[in-house]
Amino acid sequence: MLGTAKAFSGFAVDDIAAAKKFYGQTLGLRVSEENGMLTLHLAGDRDTLVYPKPDHTPATYTILNFPVADIEETVGQLTDRGVEFLRYDEIEVDEKGIFRGGGPLIAWFTDPAGNVLSVLQE
Numbered sequence: 001m002l003g004t005a006k007a008f009s010g011f012a013v014d015d016i017a018a019a020k021k022f023y024g025q026t027l028g029l030r031v032s033e034e035n036g037m038l039t040l041h042l043a044g045d046r047d048t049l050v051y052p053k054p055d056h057t058p059a060t061y062t063i064l065n066f067p068v069a070d071i072e073e074t075v076g077q078l079t080d081r082g083v084e085f086l087r088y089d090e091i092e093v094d095e096k097g098i099f100r101g102g103g104p105l106i107a108w109f110t111d112p113a114g115n116v117l118s119v120l121q122e
Contacts, residue, residue: 010049013113058114071121
């Protein structure tokens with residue numbers, strides 16, 4: 001029944017203007033706004049809806065993962081743009097915030113609404 005429908009993901013934020021600036025300017029994504037909501041136009045034709053929710057509670061899990069060719073370079077560029085990388089008590093990361101303890105190299109950060117995102121090396 002829905003096998004041919006073009007599904008898409010979505011998540012909430014508490015401030016659309018802050019999200020638009022962060023995703024568009026800080027992360028460099030193509031972003032459009034319509035009807036008070038954002039669409040993130042992600043590579044691979046993966047549009048993602050960002051909608052306002054006044055009583056928003058940030059997700060406690062990673063909502064978006066961005067595969068990158070060079071995590072060192074990407075973390076450096078994002079740090080230069082003011083992004084702060086997360087440090088979890090139970091996960092050891094290096095001085096840049098990159099986890100190197102098995103699996104892909106990965107670093108977590110949040111959007112202005114507190115939702116968790118990551119960059120991971122392909």
